[in-house]
Amino acid sequence: AQSVSQHNHHVILSEAASLELGCNYSYGGTVNLFWYVQYPGQHLQLLLKYFSGDPLVKGIKGFEAEFIKSKFSFNLRKPSVQWSDTAEYFCAVLFGGGGNKLTFGTGTQLKVEL
Amino acid sequence: DTGVSQDPRHKITKRGQNVTFRCDPISEHNRLYWYRQTLGQGPEFLTYFQNEAQLEKSRLLSDRFSAERPKGSFSTLEIQRTEQGDSAMYLCASSLLSAAGGSQEQFFGPGTRLTVL
Helix, strand or coil, X not given: CCCEECCCCEEEEXXXXXXXXXXXXXXXXXXXXXXXXXCCCCCCEEEEEECCCCCEEECHHHXXXXXXXXXXXXXXXXXXXXXXXXXXXXXXXXXXXXXXCEEECCCEEEEEEC | CCCCEEECCEEEECCCCCEEEEEECCCCCCEEEXXXXXXXXXXXXXXXXXXXXXXXXXXXXXXXXXXXXXXXXXXXXXXXXXXXXXXXXXXXXXXXXXXXXXXXXXXXXXXXXXXXX
């Protein structure tokens, strides 16, 4: 079955530390890839997306992600986190390119300490 | 605010009762999705509409669940004879199917939190 894995369930960082959250999926075909963020008390918001082209994509708030097809990965990165980045981060995949339903990972809870 | 809206935001009901949730998508979006999210999990797909047609339903959607989008605008999700296991956040999302036929990103609403006692 097609699935999405996020290996880090809870991450605690100090402000200014670098962030990398892992995301892997199980499918060898065309995929569209997304990272969503859910700040406390708010709804899911899109951070960034990859459909095609440059595998290094930049999103909002200084986040970026790299699609590595050979590793079936789409890891999220930020060079220097802020306290306001405290949130839950979800990797999501549309399998098959023109697929219709997002398959989400279980999420990573990020806490940034001052 | 022109985002996706959901009503109600919270619903507490007793086991065996019926509940109905409403979702209003972004106005020009022709696709509408329902997801369910339980604690510690990512959202799980339930069903989706393209305009008024319900095109796919997950096996998670038992016979007690029904969704409609009668005029291709807002949608309702009804759960009959609720069970405690139905307690979850029910999320609605919408997207625009591009002219080229490709999927675009989905925009999510704030969700309806259902608690079944």
